[in-house]
Amino acid sequence: MQYHPGTMEADDLLHHIAKRAGLRGVEHAISTGSQMNRQGLVRAFVDTVQDVNQVVGQLTGERADLRELVPVALAVTSVVSFVLDGDRGRLPNWSSALYHSYRVFMQWHQREVRTREKAANEGEAGGVSYKQSDNAR
Numbered sequence: 001m002q003y004h005p006g007t008m009e010a011d012d013l014l015h016h017i018a019k020r021a022g023l024r025g026v027e028h029a030i031s032t033g034s035q036m037n038r039q040g041l042v043r044a045f046v047d048t049v050q051d052v053n054q055v056v057g058q059l060t061g062e063r064a065d066l067r068e069l070v071p072v073a074l075a076v077t078s079v080v081s082f083v084l085d086g087d088r089g090r091l092p093n094w095s096s097a098l099y100h101s102y103r104v105f106m107q108w109h110q111r112e113v114r115t116r117e118k119a120a121n122e123g124e125a126g127g128v129s130y131k132q133s134d135n136a137r
Contacts, residue, residue, distance in 0.1 A: 012076070
């Protein structure tokens, strides 16, 4: 399905997306006659993602969650797309999947990346590189 602005209300589009994604809580609320607006759909979607993230955390022994697994899945998709090349079917172009893997990872780990960059910059300013100070331990 392709969205063309003006041909469908945004709330109807979100309902369609929620239904196709299998977000049963959203579908149930809509089918019972309660009029769910955009804010309600977003809330239901975020709640569902948080529930899935909690389950993933439990399954991995709290060693990983969707912040790590989604970029890994995109990176794997990139490799498969690269290997299959022209026969990749509906897979995205390998470079696109790899780029999105990087962007998602960097966005979700922005605080950690900035902390490391700051430590590296401070180490270089003091005449000792970040890697050297790690190896000295």
